[in-house]
Structures are given as C-alpha cells and as structure tokens.
Amino acid sequence: MSDQQRSTRSGATPTGRRPLVVLEGVDKHFGALHVLKAVDLTVAHGEVVVVIGPSGSGKSTLCRTINRLETIDGGRITIDGAELPAEGKELAQLRADVGMVFQSFNLFAHKTVRENVTLGPTKVRGVSAAEAKRRADALLDRVGVASQADKYPAQLSGGQQQRVAIARALAMEPKVMLFDEPTSALDPEMINEVLDVMTGLAKDGMTMVVVTHEMGFARRAADRVVFMADGQILEDAEPETFFTAPRHERSKDFLSKILTH
Amino acid sequence: MQVIVDNLDTFGRGVWGTVVLFLWGTAGSLVFGTLLAVLRVAPSAAMRAAGTAYVNLVRNTPLTLIMVFCILGLPILRITFTEEVGTQYRIYAVLALVAYTSCFVCEAIRSGINTVPVGQAEAARAIGLPFGQVLSLVVLPQAVKAVIPPLGSVLIAMLKNTSIASAASNYELISAMRNLIEQNGNAVIPILLGITVAYVLLVAVVSAVIALLERAAVTA
Numbered sequence: 001m002s003d004q005q006r007s008t009r010s011g012a013t014p015t016g017r018r019p020l021v022v023l024e025g026v027d028k029h030f031g032a033l034h035v036l037k038a039v040d041l042t043v044a045h046g047e048v049v050v051v052i053g054p055s056g057s058g059k060s061t062l063c064r065t066i067n068r069l070e071t072i073d074g075g076r077i078t079i080d081g082a083e084l085p086a087e088g089k090e091l092a093q094l095r096a097d098v099g100m101v102f103q104s105f106n107l108f109a110h111k112t113v114r115e116n117v118t119l120g121p122t123k124v125r126g127v128s129a130a131e132a133k134r135r136a137d138a139l140l141d142r143v144g145v146a147s148q149a150d151k152y153p154a155q156l157s158g159g160q161q162q163r164v165a166i167a168r169a170l171a172m173e174p175k176v177m178l179f180d181e182p183t184s185a186l187d188p189e190m191i192n193e194v195l196d197v198m199t200g201l202a203k204d205g206m207t208m209v210v211v212t213h214e215m216g217f218a219r220r221a222a223d224r225v226v227f228m229a230d231g232q233i234l235e236d237a238e239p240e241t242f243f244t245a246p247r248h249e250r251s252k253d254f255l256s257k258i259l260t261h
Numbered sequence: 262m263q264v265i266v267d268n269l270d271t272f273g274r275g276v277w278g279t280v281v282l283f284l285w286g287t288a289g290s291l292v293f294g295t296l297l298a299v300l301r302v303a304p305s306a307a308m309r310a311a312g313t314a315y316v317n318l319v320r321n322t323p324l325t326l327i328m329v330f331c332i333l334g335l336p337i338l339r340i341t342f343t344e345e346v347g348t349q350y351r352i353y354a355v356l357a358l359v360a361y362t363s364c365f366v367c368e369a370i371r372s373g374i375n376t377v378p379v380g381q382a383e384a385a386r387a388i389g390l391p392f393g394q395v396l397s398l399v400v401l402p403q404a405v406k407a408v409i410p411p412l413g414s415v416l417i418a419m420l421k422n423t424s425i426a427s428a429a430s431n432y433e434l435i436s437a438m439r440n441l442i443e444q445n446g447n448a449v450i451p452i453l454l455g456i457t458v459a460y461v462l463l464v465a466v467v468s469a470v471i472a473l474l475e476r477a478a479v480t481a
Contacts, residue, residue: 067387069383069386069387087304087305087392088304088391089391092386092389092390092391092392093389094389095386095387095388095389096388096389097389098387099387100384100387102380102383102384102387104378104380106378106380106381106383106384107384108381108384108385108399109381109403110399110402110403119388119390119398120388120389120390123390123394123398124388124389124390165384168384168388169387169388172388172389
C-alpha cells in the first residue's frame with residue numbers, strides 16, 4: 001500500500017506500518033447484551049497492542065473475534081488483507097496463522113507437553129514428525145520448559161503450562177499472536193515468567209494483541225494501549241501518554257483503581 | 262435342568278443366534294451412533310438438525326415397531342440384500358437394532374463430549390485443526406473415559422433387545438425357548454430358568470469387557 005493510500009484510510013496505524021489485523025465497525029451481541037459496539041481497531045505488522053479495561057468491557061470478546069472463536073453480528077475483520085471466512089477449511093487455515101493463548105491455558109490434557117507443541121505443525125502444516133519434534137524442543141527451550149517435554153500438562157505449574165501454550169501457538173509460526181488474559185489465572189509468583197516470555201516475543205518483532213491487567217507489561221512492551229469500556233474503545237494511545245495523561249473520565253477512573261497498589 | 266441338557270443343540274443355536282445379532286448390532290451401532298454424535302455437534306446448523314431429528318424420531322419409537330418396519334416395510338420398498346431368506350431376515354433384524362441403538366450410543370457419546378472442557382476444542386480450533394480433527398484428535402479421546410459406562414448400559418440393553426428379533430424370523434434365545442416349551446410342556450420352569458441364566462451370563466461377559474475397557478481408559 002502506498003503512503004498516499006495509507007493516509008487516506010481510516011484504518012491507517014499511528015506507527016505508519018502496514019496493517020495486519022483490521023477490525024471495522026465490529027458489532028457483537030450476547031442475547032440482549034451489546035458487547036461490542038461498532039469497534040474499529042487496526043494492528044500493524046510488528047505492533048504490540050495491549051487492550052485493557054474493566055471486566056465486562058468486551059475486551060476478551062474482541063480478542064476472540066479476531067480468530068472467529070466468537071462470531072460477529074456486523075462489521076468486518078481482515079487479517080493480512082483477507083476477510084475472515086465462515087466456518088470450514090478456509091477458516092481453519094486462517095486460524096493456523098493466528099496464534100492464541102488462553103487465560104486457562106487449555107493445553108491438550110491427554111497429550112504430553114511435546115505432543116501439544118507438535119500436533120498443529122504435523123496435522124495442519126504437514127511438517128514431518130522428526131522436524132516438528134526438533135522445532136518443538138527448540139521452542140520449549142526458548143520458553144524455559146525443555147526439561148518438562150515428556151510430562152503431561154497436569155504435572156506442570158500454571159506458569160509452565162502457560163509457557164507451553166505460548167510455545168504451542170508459536171510452533172504454527174503465526175503472523176499474529178492473541179493473548180486473552182494470559183496471566184489472570186496464575187499465582188503471583190508465576191506471572192513474571194510468562195510476562196518475560198511475552199516481552200521477549202514483543203522485542204523479536206511479533207505482532208501481538210494482549211488483553212491484560214498487567215500495567216507493567218503494557219508500559220514495557222506495548223506500542224499502543226487500547227482502553228475499552230462498555231463495548232467501545234474509548235482511548236487508543238501510546239503507553240506513556242495513556243498512563244500519565246488519560247483523556248477519558250472512564251480511563252482515569254479505571255487507572256486510579258488499579259494503579260493505587 | 263435335564264431338559265436343557267437333552268436339548269443342548271437347540272439351546273446352543275439360540276445362544277449363537279443372540280450372540281451374532283448382538284455382535285453385528287454392536288459394530289453397527291457404534292459406527293452409526295458415532296456418526297450421529299458427530300452430526301449433533303457439527304458446526305453446520307443443518308447437520309445438527311438432521312442428527313437431532315433422527316435421534317428424536319427413532320428413539321421415541323418402540324423397537325418392535327422399527328423391527329416390523331424392517332421385516333415388512335423394507336421388502337415392500339424392494340430393499341433386499343440377499344437371496345437367502347434366513348440371512349435376509351438376520352440383516353433386517355440387525356438393521357432395526359442398529360437404527361434404534363445408535364440413538365442411545367449417540368447420546369452417550371454426546372454426553373461424554375460435554376464432559377470435555379470447551380477450552381480443549383477452542384485450543385484445537387485455534388491451532389487450525391479442522392472440525393473432524395478437533396473431534397478425532399482432541400475431544401473424542403478425552404470423552405472416551407466418560408462414554409464407556411453409559412455405553413455399557415446401552416449395549417447391555419441391546420443384548421436383551423435382540424429378543425425382539427425372534428418376532429422377525431430370527432433364531433435366537435427366545436425362539437429356542439419357544440421351541441423347547443412347545444416340545445416339553447411339562448418343563449416350562451426349568452426352560453425359563455435356563456434361558457434366563459443364558460442371558461445373565463451373556464450380560465456378565467459384556468459387563469466384564471466393559472469393565473476392562475473402563476480400566477484401560479482410566480489408566481491410559
């Protein structure tokens with residue numbers, strides 16, 4: 001896309017990089033509840049966007065619409081220029097390019113740690129078993145759980161499980177990684193080991209959408225902070241700007257509640 | 262019990278007939294029941310509706326009616342499988358058992374699927390597995406543990422339901438019982454007891470196999 005085109009497009013990103021994930025006017029209802037109200041969001045290649053907001057603000061739902069774990073009622077989502085297809089083979093292929101890390105880890109309980117990481121590459125990407133194992137071991141080493149490769153998820157601590165879940169997502173060599181409150185289910189002493197891995201990823205240039213309450217991570221690793229409340233994006237700013245000079249009443253209120261400790 | 266000993270061949274033919282109906286019925290209902298369960302959890306609304314409609318229609322119909330439909334209705338509809346009459350009626354009876362029992366197999370599998378946390382399927386979808394592999398590689402292997410006990414009950418019920426095939430020109434335990442009673446009117450009680458023992462022992466074998474599978478699934 002040329003610079004001129006980019007400047008005329010509402011979805012252009014502040015950093016001026018090529019858009020990778022674009023949400024336009026995304027609407028979503030849960031019954032009578034309007035959880036996403038015409039949400040626009042653009043995430044550029046290599047950008048780390050942290051989504052924060054009070055619970056029930058729609059931030060997790062927003063994250064889950066990006067790989068269509070939640071369907072949307074209106075609007076448009078494109079990833080690398082391609083619109084999210086409906087259920088079927090095409091959608092599965094697209095999901096392979098979008099890594100996802102869940103709050104509750106969701107490691108495959110009946111498979112070993114290594115099998116968790118090799119399943120996607122062998123079944124979806126057609127990588128040979130030997131090659132998948134080699135890459136899995138390298139990834140497990142990178143997230144610091146190489147010694148646990150032959151154990152089952154239930155034998156690992158929460159922090160270890162979440163790092164395996166990150167390795168599992170990375171094994172697909174995704175274009176973008178979604179993190180849906182990755183540290184919310186963790187004991188405090190395990191949060192940093194997961195955040196360290198995520199910070200490392202951000203430094204390596206991975207495109208990331210992170211729903212989190214970890215303000216330290218947002219300051220350290222995010223290019224932008226998006227503040228959501230009542231299904232709308234109220235602020236979209238660089239971390240320093242957002243944390244030091246929030247514009248919206250709701251964000252001021254939210255920050256005062258979480259930054260006091 | 263002398264009457265059973267004297268007529269072991271008739272008795273044995275009855276046991277064999279029941280066992281054959283049961284084994285074919287089991288194989289057929291496991292396959293068709295699994296297919297129905299897949300339909301009922303499929304992403305497509307049309308597939309789910311088809312699965313639900315079949316289960317509700319057939320499960321709510323008495324097996325006797327389904328059996329009669331198979332032996333009287335299918336020939337009228339010119340649906341035949343072989344020239345040999347005995348085999349033909351055995352196939353009709355197995356079809357009726359499979360059509361009926363599959364509904365219960367489907368529901369046992371579906372309840373097992375519901376015991377697997379939804380996050381497991383979401384994680385499988387998130388790494389790009391298509392629907393079939395989400396089920397076969399992630400959800401069903403974890404559902405098996407919860408499926409085996411109710412499935413055992415379903416198969417035991419089917420073993421006893423094979424008795425209805427006696428009304429469909431199939432020779433099995435109940436047919437043997439009828440023959441024996443006709444020929445030995447003075448020994449009705451021993452004959453009934455003998456047939457009962459045969460069913461109880463057959464069910465005991467099925468239960469033992471189920472228990473073995475259950476143990477294997479739990480330790481796996």
